[in-house]
Amino acid sequence: MSFRIGIDLMGGDKAPTEVIRGIRRYLDQASEPAELHLFGDWDAAKPLLDQESIPEAAYQFHPTKEVIGMQEHPTRALKEKPDSSLSKGFQLLAGGQIDSFLSAGNTGAMLVGSLFSIQALEGVLRPTMGTVMPKLNGGTGLILDVGLNADCKPEHLNQFATMGTVYARHILEIKQPKVGLLNVGEEEGKGNLLAQATYPLLKENTSINFVGNIEGRDLMSDKADVMVCEGFTGNILLKMAESLYDMAQHTGIQHPFLDRFHFENYGGTPVLGVRKPVIVGHGISGSLAFSNMIRLAEQMLRTDILTKMADEIAGTRKITQ
């Protein structure tokens, strides 16, 4: 069966041009491409689709008239613009006509759509969003949450650890991902109240390989693969990490390691813990990012990662109850 991947052609600063170029890149690399469902303005998209020689057989087009702007209020925009590419995508995702949806548009609207159009996986208290973090040894870590949940409880962080582990295993292909609790010191008992209360839960969580506390200096090291924190700290770290690429540009430093902080190349970040793969792209995503987002959606579907996540969450709950 071919997976049906929904793509918002109108989302992102460089839409629709770069989205369609990204589709071209994806098609060039895919041996058995997924069934692409494109949402957007037909008149704007058609010439670009032709220009990139995207065959009509490669996609189904869902014409929409409205566009949700990057600065619009998420909930209001989704409600008031049902005929926007972003709203329509979620409608079809919720209705089962597509299997996954991706957009580099209004992040807030993507999150609201993920949380309310489609539901959380059974047992998941709070869906989360992570971001990859380049390691000095060439590997890749995952930090979560990076902003979906600014205030968290220990049991939320514990579930992030489980979901992050499943993601790291099946998408980052790390066999036995090491889980670290981001904290202010190495020893058990260190930290703010949240970290102190989270540590024992992680220690008892049999779905993960908990290696203890990690510190800010360990983010680029190999100490942990999955790094867990609440979304306030995580979001600030993510944006600081992103700024390292800007720092390199500004200072003229050229080095492949710093290039890896150019996050818009990665192709967006999935919302974890909802029933279907939703990929949220960076506003300034280019064609490489879009092709990577399509591949990520495909990979998440192919590995059936959400079922695996639900199973692990169910297992964790059974043990902790």
Next chain:
Amino acid sequence: MSFRIGIDLMGGDKAPTEVIRGIRRYLDQASEPAELHLFGDWDAAKPLLDQESIPEAAYQFHPTKEVIGMQEHPTRALKEKPDSSLSKGFQLLAGGQIDSFLSAGNTGAMLVGSLFSIQALEGVLRPTMGTVMPKLNGGTGLILDVGLNADCKPEHLNQFATMGTVYARHILEIKQPKVGLLNVGEEEGKGNLLAQATYPLLKENTSINFVGNIEGRDLMSDKADVMVCEGFTGNILLKMAESLYDMAQHTGIQHPFLDRFHFENYGGTPVLGVRKPVIVGHGISGSLAFSNMIRLAEQMLRTDILTKMADEIAGTRKITQ
């Protein structure tokens, strides 16, 4: 009047050699050197003092027999080792025989000593510790808290903003320091519960020049000079920033901007909000760091910064009550 600055000769990984070399550097640069009070093992220190040609007139020696190790439990060590260089320093600071104390020894013991041997400034709810943050434009910002207070309330962050402003004005010599609240978005109303509740307090604080929320990407920018957050996030950011220097070493990147993240050169960070200047040095401080720590203590005494801080705190309290 000459200021009396206490120096722990035994604190730090490279003590006492680098401490004494740092004293030499300080004396070489000072036109009217402060009165130095040295705490430590006389037999270990004497040959080094001679080797560095430190004249006997430049210091008073307070011989101590014990040393508090870097890994010892702070409260217990201070209690059980009253004849250690670190304990003795705080005893004389509390007793008024010295005006300031600095050490690169056990950080926890330095903090416990600061909080319990000498008291908080009147009206200060929670003393704090900040760290400087290099800016891309060549300037220097200040982040606080960076670990003294892992859990905070809005009124704590509000006082950190006031104390940070006084420090930035008189020590970093920024005339009208811009204060930013570290947050996950720019707009008022963004953030976790703490940040949301802190924003209005900062807005009403007439002792500071509040410029609104700043994000992780703004840390190295000129958006704010004083960046306020709780000590959990701040500590992780500090250690991540420190690791940028290690990253440069590891990858072989050479650039003056990254050299500025070599924090042990800065010469320690003061505890703000206590009645006397206490400077906490980095464990791996070298002679440059120690000479800078002495100069910082001197500068804090010369500018009478703690009185200014107490005045501003009193003003803020009057307004908010």
